[in-house]
Structures are given as C-alpha cells and as structure tokens.
Amino acid sequence: MNKRVDLPEKKYEGYIFDLDGTLVDSMPLHYKAWRKALARAGAPESVFREDEFYSCGGKSANDVVYFLNERYGLVMDAESTAADKRRIYLEMLEEEGMQPIGEVLEFVHSLGDAPKAIATGSAIPGARRTLAA
Template identity: 30%
Template sequence: MYDRYQGLIFDMDGTLLDTEEGHRQAWSEVLAKYGMELDLQAVIGLNGSPSWKIAEFVIDSYQVDLDPFKLAQEKFEIVESIVLDMVKPLPIVEVVKSYRNKRPMAVGTGSMHGFAERLLQHVGLRDYFSAIVGADDVQNHKPAPDTFLRCAQLMQVAPASCVVFEDAPFGLQAAKAAGMDAVDVRHL
C-alpha cells in the first residue's frame, strides 16, 4: 500500500505505541505536588509536543512561577516506569512489520531519544528502525519540520519520497512543512 515511498516515518506516542495513559498518570502525580491538574481537553492540541511545552502550558494556565523544564524533568523521572508497565503496540505496527527490510524506517517523536529507544526495545520494535529522532535531537519541534527532515536525512531518503504516520495535528503539520505525505492514523 505504501510501496511508492522510499522511506516510512512513524510518530511513536499514540501512533506506534499506546502510551497515553502512562503519560497522563505521570503528569497527574507531578502536578498534584503543586496543587495543579492536567486539563486533558485543553492540552489535546499539544499532542506530539515535548513535555516542557505541555508544562509551559499548564504553568501559564495556573499563572504560577515554576520552571517548565524542571516540571518536565520531574515528569520524565517517573514516566518511564509507569509507561513500561502499560505500553502496548497499536495496529499501525502491522505496517512496520510488513515493510521490515523492504524500506528504511524511522521514528520521529516528541519524546526524548533515550526514552524512545527504551520503549521500542521493551516492545520488541527497536530493530525495525534505522533511525530514531527525539525531542532532544532537534532544535525546533513539531509543528516545525525538523524532526521529520532529520529522519529523512538519517535514512538517506529525499523528504518528498517519505510518508509520515501521525496521530496529532502538530505532527501532521510538521510532515506537510517537510514536504512529505502524511497518514493520519486516527482515520485508518
């Protein structure tokens, strides 16, 4: 179905892996320490963003004087243990399996690189991908095209020959800005 593309790029959280509940639980624990809650409807538009951007949004919403990077770090310190216990691959993994050794594939995620590596290893998918680009690998995050352009570069495939699989508006915008076709996995 995707044979016309020379490279396949996948978002991780919400596209390849069901990690949402773990991220939500980690945010709830961290924010509770400061008397705050995560408004799920309000942050849904930030899906695909690095944690510090979500922290910045929450801090602005509550108008408190906290460092978004420190808050994101606190969340990061607990999220891995929570997510590892509950992570499950999502149906798009069948596309990954069917293109193994047929096309170069990469993961372009708003999660940190090391976290993505560990999660993919945990579910047995790490070896399917020739490249992983995390939030700490680029300066400009989704909706900027940098994540997906770096994936294409690492796979040695022209951006116009890539297709991106995404579940978030920012990621879909980033794919378009990179000159790549995109598949919204929410509609598959």
C-alpha cells in the same frame, strides 16, 4: 484510547512513523505521569484536563509547563517539573509495560525491506525505553 487507524494505501520509498500514540499506546501512561508530576509541583487537580493534554501533542515538556503556568497563573518550575514527569513516566513504564498498536505494527511488518524510521518529540532516553518495552 481506541481510535481508528488510517494506514496508507499508496506504496512509498520509505516510511517515518511517530512513536507515541502511533506505534505504541503510550499516551495514557504519559498523561498519568503528567498528572502525578503536576500534583507534586503543586498544581490543582483541575489543571491539565485530558483534552488539554492531547492538544499539547508535539510540545516539549518544558513548553507544556510554561503553557500551564500561563493559562492557570501558576509558577511551577518548568525544568524540574518536566524532569520529574520524565522520571515518573520511566518508572511507570517499568511497572506497567507498553503495548504496540497492533494494526500499525502489522503494517510495519508488511513493509518488508522498505526503509523505515521513527520520529518522536520524546526525550531520547524515554523513547528508547518505550521501544524496548
């Protein structure tokens, strides 16, 4: 997904960056992992269109499954489906790797010694592996 990156012009004492879709272009891989996990859980292919996926940004994996169950009248187990999605994502990450969003990475490097942090709604093991990749 090529999107315009709006970088701050004002200088701040510190910066907090989101991980998925901001520092790294991980959203397409997350979507592919969701598609595979949902298919394994018995969801029809028509469930969880890409626009729905992006509208669920910030929801926990379990909450995404609850949302889909309610919206489509499904009975997928939230914990096992979410855990399967996380496993699939990590497998795909190993196979396909991950690319930073270059413009944002350049901005991070331009900040020098300014305090920086990463915030994410991702599970910690997945976030660490995403950063390592």
